[in-house]
Amino acid sequence: MTETAPNASGGNPLDQFLCFSVYAAxxxxxxxxxxxxxxxxxxxxxxxxxxxxxxxxxxTVSELxxxxxxxSNTLTPLVKRLEAAGLVTRTRDTQDERVVRLGLTVAGSNLxxxxxxxxxxxxxxxxxxxxxxxxxxxxxxxTLGATLRDFAGR
Numbered sequence: 001m002t003e004t005a006p007n008a009s010g011g012n013p014l015d016q017f018l019c020f021s022v023y024a025a026x027x028x029x030x031x032x033x034x035x036x037x038x039x040x041x042x043x044x045x046x047x048x049x050x051x052x053x054x055x056x057x058x059x060t061v062s063e064l065x066x067x068x069x070x071x072s073n074t075l076t077p078l079v080k081r082l083e084a085a086g087l088v089t090r091t092r093d094t095q096d097e098r099v100v101r102l103g104l105t106v107a108g109s110n111l112x113x114x115x116x117x118x119x120x121x122x123x124x125x126x127x128x129x130x131x132x133x134x135x136x137x138x139x140x141x142x143t144l145g146a147t148l149r150d151f152a153g154r
Contacts, residue, residue, distance in 0.1 A: 022141070032126045036119050040111055041085065045070075045078055047115060050087065053104050054112040060093070061100045069149070087111060 014020040033044045042050070045068075052067045053059060059067075065075045079102065082088040087108030093099035104112060127134055 036122050040115055050112040057103055058101045
């Protein structure tokens with residue numbers, strides 16, 4: 001459901017909104033990820049950035065922002081914190097000094113590999129879903145997100 005008449009059963013009327021269900025699930029995910037990532041000294045957005053950076057060396061800040069759906073005013077402080085922690089390097093592109101390229105340090109690469117080795121399995125267990133159901137849900141949500149971004153970009 002997206003928006004319907006108020007819930008007659010007296011439950012939370014916000015449960016009738018798809019946007020609220022997605023938002024509430026996002027908050028719940030953050031609560032699941034926090035204790036999993038605390039031992040690594042990183043936050044959930046930093047984890048996502050490390051995972052995204054581990055897929056391709058030398059990405060630009062713009063490429064990373066597109067992958068994470070983050071604006072530069074949010075992404076720049078995140079990258080600077082990762083750099084200060086010794087996990088990421090930032091270098092100016094040799095062809096165009098306006099472009100900043102990102103790379104994982106050895107420590108950043110090791111942390112990404114280690115976290116990817118255990119965090120996804122822990123999160124899967126926390127969902128109570130099997131792999132196939134989770135993949136289907138993820139595909140549906142990815143399609144929904146892309147459709148909404150296209151709609152908003154008109």
